[in-house]
Amino acid sequence: MNNKITMTLNADELILQALREDISSEDVTTNAVMPNAQKGEAQLICKQDGVLAGLSVFQRVFELLDESVSVEFYFSDGDKVKKGDLIGTITGDIRAILSGERTALNYLQRMSGIATYTNSIAKLLKGSKVKLLDTRKTTPNMRIFEKYSVKVGGGYNHRYNLSDGVLLKDNHIGAAGGVKEAVLMAKEYAPFVRKIEIECETVEMVQEAVEAGADIIMLDNMTVEEMQKAIAYIDGRAEIECSGNVTKENIEHYISLGVDYISSGALTHSAPIMDISLKNLHTV
Numbered sequence: 199m200n201n202k203i204t205m206t207l208n209a210d211e212l213i214l215q216a217l218r219e220d221i222s223s224e225d226v227t228t229n230a231v232m233p234n235a236q237k238g239e240a241q242l243i244c245k246q247d248g249v250l251a252g253l254s255v256f257q258r259v260f261e262l263l264d265e266s267v268s269v270e271f272y273f274s275d276g277d278k279v280k281k282g283d284l285i286g287t288i289t290g291d292i293r294a295i296l297s298g299e300r301t302a303l304n305y306l307q308r309m310s311g312i313a314t315y316t317n318s319i320a321k322l323l324k325g326s327k328v329k330l331l332d333t334r335k336t337t338p339n340m341r342i343f344e345k346y347s348v349k350v351g352g353g354y355n356h357r358y359n360l361s362d363g364v365l366l367k368d369n370h371i372g373a374a375g376g377v378k379e380a381v382l383m384a385k386e387y388a389p390f391v392r393k394i395e396i397e398c399e400t401v402e403m404v405q406e407a408v409e410a411g412a413d414i415i416m417l418d419n420m421t422v423e424e425m426q427k428a429i430a431y432i433d434g435r436a437e438i439e440c441s442g443n444v445t446k447e448n449i450e451h452y453i454s455l456g457v458d459y460i461s462s463g464a465l466t467h468s469a470p471i472m473d474i475s476l477k478n479l480h481t482v
Contacts (some may be wrong), residue, residue, distance in 0.1 A: 199254045199275070199346050212339055213259055216301050228296040238292035239482045242285040245473035247347025248286070248475070249317045251275050251350040252309030255343060257288075260300035264294035267333075276313070276350050285474065294480065299476050307471040308340070309347040315469035319446045319462070326453050328460055331356040331439070335463035344466045357462055364388050365416075366396040377403050381410035404428040408435050411478075416461070418442045422451060429456050 199205060242256075253271050259265040267290030273279055288295060292414050320330050332348040333356055334341075357363040366380045374380035377396065384394045395414035398404045401424055407415050410433065415432060417425050419442035430439060439459040440452050445468075452460050 199252065199259050199343075205254065205258060206222030208342055209255065209258065210262065212342070213255065213262060213301075213305075215339065216304070217259065217298065220301050221297060225293075225297040228293050230348070232296065235426070236292045237290065237482050238295060238479055239289045240295055240476050240479040241287055243475050243477050244279045244281060244283040244285055245475055246281050248279060248310055248314035248472040249351055250277050250279055250306075250310050251313035251334065251347040252306045252343065253286070255309065256302045256306040259292060259298045259305065259473050260288060260294055263298050264291045266290055267294055277440050287474070289482065292481065293450060295476075295479060303474060304475060305343060308337075309343055310474065312344055312347035312349035312361035312469040313470055315446075316348050316465050318396075319449060319465070320325065322446070322449055323453060328453055328457060329338070329354045331459050331461040332463075332465045333373060333441075333461055333463040334359070335467045351465075353465060354459075359395040364392055364394050368397060368399070371396070371403075377406035378410040381407060381412050397441075398428070400424070401427050401431065404431060408432055412436055414439060416441055417457070422455070424459075425452075425455055 246315065248271055253275055257269040260269065260359070269288045271286040271287055273285055278440065309418065323330055325450055330353040332345055332353055338342045341358070345358065349355060357365060366384060371377055371380045375381055381394055381396055390393065393413035394414060396407045396412045397416045397418045398407055399418050399420065404415055413423050414437045416439040417428055420428065425440060429438060437459070438457045440455070440457045441461040444452065444460055444462040445464050449460065
């Protein structure tokens with residue numbers, strides 16, 4: 199999120215929507231206690247151990263409210279921090295600091311929480327060839343921030359959206375009339391540079407997908423025994439992803455199977471926030 203072009207084109211409007219959600223007409227409380235501009239300073243303090251993500255988004259919230267705001271960070275995205283660490287200091291119009299505080303912290307806490315949770319799982323895969331992927335199970339209007347956080351935590355992004363790649367799921371297969379039909383139709387329609395991935399729930403579906411020429415086969419909600427049979431049948435003819443209720447608690451069961459990717463929606467939909475506070479606001 200440190201690319202200014204990416205921030206301006208993709209993130210700014212989303213951040214502004216979040217600010218407008220919190221301030222529909224005016225910040226009544228801030229305007230009551232701070233009727234005039236006054237320069238102030240506050241400290242960003244870590245309240246639990248974790249991995250930071252979203253510092254530039256935190257800063258951008260305040261910049262959109264007041265161009266003169268400055269933030270000095272003592273850590274970077276991806277850094278591990280401890281409870282009590284001073285992450286940074288923000289200086290600017292107290293009204294902007296007060297009005298943007300909750301929105302800025304919402305982004306930083308959410309993004310750091312995802313990075314922290316992802317990192318805790320990615321560490322379990324260290325030393326293996328398996329890549330940890332996220333999914334599209336993201337919070338509406340938060341995908342760009344949440345998928346960035348997964349990368350900061352040591353994971354990898356699956357497709358960003360429906361325009362990003364072909365992934366034939368159960369309902370696509372049903373609509374097409376079967377596994378083979380779905381794969382062949384996708385190969386006919388999609389540009390040749392696009393890989394065709396298909397979701398399979400049984401060994402029989404895997405066999406059809408391999409014969410139809412799928413590039414990536416997702417083993418979805420299979421038992422370990424079923425996955426072993428499917429992997430043996432694929433025998434290097436397609437890349438293999440496994441998915442379905444994969445969490446930190448059970449991921450070790452999948453590492454030794456020989457898959458290329460493990461995808462987990464839990465990275466974004468179940469990661470708890472990281473506790474971070476903005477404290478000690480005072481005039482300067």
